[in-house]
Amino acid sequence: MEKEKLQAFCLSLNGATHDYQPEWQADRYHIGGKMFAMMGGDVNRKPVITLKCDPHRAEELREMHEGIIPGYYMNKTHWNSIYLDADIPSSFVEELIEHSYQLVFHKLTKKSQHDILQNDAKGND
Template sequence: MEKENLQAFCHSLKGVTHDYQPEWQADRYHIGGKMFAMMGGDANRKPVITLKCDPQRAEELREMHEGIIPGYYMNKTHWNSIYLDADIPSSFVEELIEHSYQLVFRKLTKKSQQDILQQDK
């Protein structure tokens, strides 16, 4: 998985904003001011992407893929971290990014959702 490709995919989603958290050395991606993805590293600086996930699905994914672990520095129930060097197809990681985006989007107010949907991007 190429970090740059995943970053480009995150940016391609409607209404996404990005910032960099220097203390964590992590790129964060938001929708409606709420984070849905973070790219950084674990304690050994091994690159990971951390994504929100439905709790039941999060457990299933961890059991199916050794490269998916409970969210690094996040709520372990609702977030998974995926090692970028894991043997997981980029297309599947993009599906998980989209899932994370949708989970966060659905929690936004109806007004925020409408504002995002009306953007040109």
């Protein structure tokens, strides 16, 4: 998986923003001020992307894919980390990014959701 491609995908989602957390040496992606993805490294500096996930699905994914582990430095129930060098297709990782984004988006207030959708509609005019 190419880090740059995944970063571009994260930023292509409606209302997504990016910042860099120097202490963690990690790129973070937010929607409505809430993080949905983080790219950095594990304790050995091995590149990972960490994504929010439905708890039941998170367990299933960890059992099915060797390259998916409980969220590194995150709540292990609600977050998974995926090694970027794992044998997992980029298209599947993009689906998991979208899943994470949707989980976070739907937890935002109705007003925040509306504002994000309105701003996206204006951008598509």
